[in-house]
Amino acid sequence: MKHISILVPNGAILGSLEGTRQLFTQVNQFAVAKGAPPMFQVQLVGLSKETPLSGGLFTAHTDVLIDEVKKTDLIIIPALDGDLRLAVEKNQDFIPWITHHYKSGAEVASLCLGAFLLASTGLLKGRSCATHWMAANDFRKWFPDVNLVTEKIITDEFGIYSSGGAFSYLNLILYLIEKYAGRDLAVLLAKVFAIELDRDTQSPFTIFRGQKEHEDEPVRKAQEFIENNFQDKITIDQLAEMHALGRRNLERRFKKATSNTVAEYIQRVKIEAAKKNLEISRKNINEIMYDVGYSDTKAFRTIFKKITGLSPIEYRNKYNKMAAVA
Incomplete structure (x- = not known):
């Protein structure tokens, strides 16, 4: 039987915590119904016996405290809510615990914005990670040594x-x-809970929001020029000349300021408008x-699908809906 530790951080989002518990415990119910033993021991693991969730709207009653867990097979970090810096700070005591158990053989999974707590352990350095696309700019800024893959639903x-x-x-x-x-x-659970199985990209849901929280004023002005003139042909040389910079500079x-090349940024702005x-x-x-x-139909369709995962x-x-019906 695998031991599943679902963490209950301060400020966790109730949905990802309870949804995770439901799916794993449902597997046990299916097994028992067939006369087999349960497959998972599922425990809510916290820093205190009662933990406020979702901005204090709910309270979770944990099964055990972190010091009571001597060995576990899988640690699940649910999504966090509110100010992420404050959320990570409030949950600092989880960090050495997660690191210790990972080094002792446990696997670790973060859900959505739980990636910020996972990345704070240092275990993601040089590795890939997914999180909510809305938090991508902050994540890259806080954890530049992590390979954030914004299009992915799952990393492993x-x-x-x-x-x-x-x-x-x-x-x-x-x-x-x-x-x-x-x-x-897994297929049975997907049917029971009406979950679309085998989704691998969140690209169709992503809204491009160029990273402007940086101190490089010429780059910010170049971004604004692109966003205001994306219908026109814009070249890197043109932007460089406008801001009295060399092309390579x-x-x-x-790239350093926005995490995109100039060409990628132009493409993303055009496709967002499309x-x-x-x-x-x-x-x-x-x-x-x-x-x-x-002006090139093939190029447009290729870039559109590359960015969104869908054809136009x-x-x-x-x-x-109206266009689809028409």
Whole structure:
């Protein structure tokens, strides 16, 4: 029987904590119904017996305190709420505990914004991690030595797992249950809880918000110029000349400040405008393509799918009900 430690941090979001507990305990119920022993020992593990959640709206009663857990197989860090710096600070005592058990053989999984607590352990240094796309800029700034993969729903490296934003944590829990209990049980759970199985990207949900929380004024002005003139052909040389910088110097500073190359930033701004058009207008794909400054249909469709994970038509059908019906 695998021991599952679901952490109960101060300020955890109730949904990811309770949803995780439900899925693992449901596996046990399926097993018992077939005359087999339970597969998991599931415990809520906290720093205190009672822990406030979701901004104090709820209180969780933990099964055990961290010092009472001598050995565990899987540690799950649920999503955190509110001010993330304060949330990590309030939960500092979990950090050495997580590190100790990982080095003793336990696996560790973070759900959504729980990635901030996991990354604070240092275990993610040089490794990949997913989190909510809305927190991507902050995460990169706080943990520059972690490879943040904003498009991923699930990462799995060296016994450390993470999930993308919000309810995509359910996909990671199903992934872990499939690993520990088999595909059949994971499929059954997906059907019982109406979870879309095998989603691997959160790209269709991501809204690009260029990183502007930096001190490089010429780069910020270049970003603003791109965002205000994305319909036009913009070159790196043009931007460099406008801000009295050498091309290579601008490229280096732009990448450092925004985590995007200049070309990537231009593409992301154009595609974000195209997405908005697809969501609210009835223009055809070519009209929208020209509106955002593309003239090559193949190039536009290729870049659109690379960034969103969907073709322009698939994206429109997903988010524009009126156009899809028409």
